[in-house]
Amino acid sequence: MTTSGPDPEDLTARARIRDAALWHFGEYGFEKATTRAITESAGVSPGLLRHHFGSKQALREACDAHLVKLISRINEQAGADTAAGGVSGVNHVAASMAALGPYQRYLARALTEGWAEPVFDAMVQMSEQWLAGLDERRSDPPFADRKARATVGTAMALAVGILHKHVSRGLGVDVSGQEGAHLLALTVLDLYSHPWLSPEEAAAYRDALDKTATDTGATLRSAEEHPDE
CATH class of the missing domain: 1.20.5 (Single alpha-helices involved in coiled-coils or other helix-helix interfaces)
Structure with a gap:
């Protein structure tokens, strides 16, 4: 998969605050994380956080928006590479896992605590797009509509990230690394290509x-x- 250069926003103080917030929210949860600790990690003043985000709630929403943007870029690049006959599905999964790897702790805590709705919804929408192409080649009618299948499929896929320590232990390799992501992708591919029923x-x-x-x-x-x- 080809990659573009860094997002210009990622070079700013605003991005440093957001990245620090992603770490603190993932480590301590939204309620326990403090703006003071976030600004100290980012090396900025509390006033600068208020200037850029206004509140801790708005900062959390900016974290979600950043991940939605990242997911969209991965999906768009995968679509472009597939159309050009480039990256395989397995390599796309591996690249996606590697890109989201630094945010697994944030995603795990956010999703289990019931927030990060925009991130989950963006992934469901991406799943619906992939299912649309698969449904065109499907000979039997689905049991459930596409939105339902995309929602449950997304939840099942995200469970690997939430349970990544257990999955890594079971596979014998860290799934957040390149080797582990590749093994995970091969395993998922085998499960999808050889269903149990x-x-x-x-x-x-x-x-x-x-x-x-x-x-x-x-x-x-x-x-x-x-x-x-």
């Missing part, structure tokens, strides 16, 4: 789920209609 088995399980839902609904309705029985 055939389309026929999946359809049978779907029918069983539908039957269970129908039977459960009928039982609940009967209980509501005859509460004393």
Whole structure:
């Protein structure tokens, strides 16, 4: 994958404050992280933080916006390289993992604490774009709509980052490094290319789920209609 030069914003004091905030929010959580500690890490005055961001909440939103921008750049570059016959899907996954590696702690804490919504939504949107192309080649109709599949797929993919210490221990190599990211990409590729269920088995399980839902609904309705029985 080819890469462009650094974002001009990343050379500024504003970016130093944002990067310090990413570290402190990831290390201590949003509530416990202090603006004083963030400014000390960034080597700037508290007044400069207020000048650029106004509040800790706005600073957190700027952190999310930075990651959304990074994700968008990765996606755009991957699309351009794929169209040009360049980087493979495996290498794209490895490059994405490497690019987001420095922010894994922030993402893990933010997502498990229920914020970083813009980051999650951007990744879901990216997943929807990739699924759109896959659906064109799919012979059987999906069980769920594209947004639902993209949402759950994104959550499953992000779980690797949240659980990266456990995944790294299981793989025997740090998944945030180049070697680990490559092994992770190969593993994901194998799982995607050799699913555990055939389309026929999946359809049978779907029918069983539908039957269970129908039977459960009928039982609940009967209980509501005859509460004393």
